[in-house]
């Protein structure tokens with residue numbers, strides 16, 4: 001379910017994708033993954049090296065423990081979800097996570113800097129097929145976490161209908177709930 005159907009072309013950068021090397025801001029200040037105003041969130045900040053993929057660093061801290069001095073797997077899965085979500089946003093359409101598969105290959109001690117990378121293998125209709133990995137200590141360090149995901153394209157209206165329309169209008173000025 002997270003593998004693109006055969007014949008699906010790998011995506012090309014969107015014409016309005018951020019320039020290679022650009023930092024990607026938060027999509028919502030209250031987001032648990034990237035929100036700058038979240039009191040206990042992961043505060044992941046990322047950049048795109050090529051307008052197609054996303055790279056970020058996540059320092060595992062004491063609030064992220066599952067076992068003593070080891071990262072909680074659910075926190076690592078959240079970090080994967082976040083960078084994958086950031087990478088599909090490069091295509092300038094809103095998507096939500098439909099399915100997220102995570103492989104935990106190595107324990108991740110508190111204090112580790114995880115080097116995260118996410119990319120898209122293909123888009124077919126409303127479905128985007130994505131992957132991510134988290135490497136310990138360096139961009140070419142050992143892979144501790146791998147993820148594969150199916151994201152589903154939605155209308156911006158999805159977030160207004162199910163969530164907080166005013167917050168969306170406040171942070172996404174190009175979006176009007178009642179145009």
Ligand SMILES: CCCCC/C=C\C/C=C\C/C=C\C/C=C\CCCC(=O)SCCNC(=O)CCNC(=O)[C@H](O)C(C)(C)COP(=O)(O)OP(=O)(O)OC[C@H]1O[C@@H](n2cnc3c(N)ncnc32)[C@H](O)[C@@H]1OP(=O)(O)O
Pocket residue numbers: 001027028033081082083084085086087089094095096097098099126127150152154159167168169171172
């Ligand atoms: C200020 C606020 C800002 C708001 C955000 C605005 C914009 C976003 C901007 C930037 C984003 C940037 C970064 C994002 C960072 C982090 C990302 C975090 C992402 C999340 O954390 S997001 C929360 C968790 N996520 C959900 O909250 C989804 C709940 N869910 C639903 O809302 C529905 O479930 C939905 C819409 C997914 C589908 O519903 P639907 O009715 O539209 O469509 P339908 O069911 O027909 O599915 C269509 C085709 O997808 C297949 N399909 C669906 N689900 C599948 C599954 N699980 N496995 C395998 N296949 C699946 C079907 O099988 C069918 O396939 P087929 O067409 O072949 O039959």
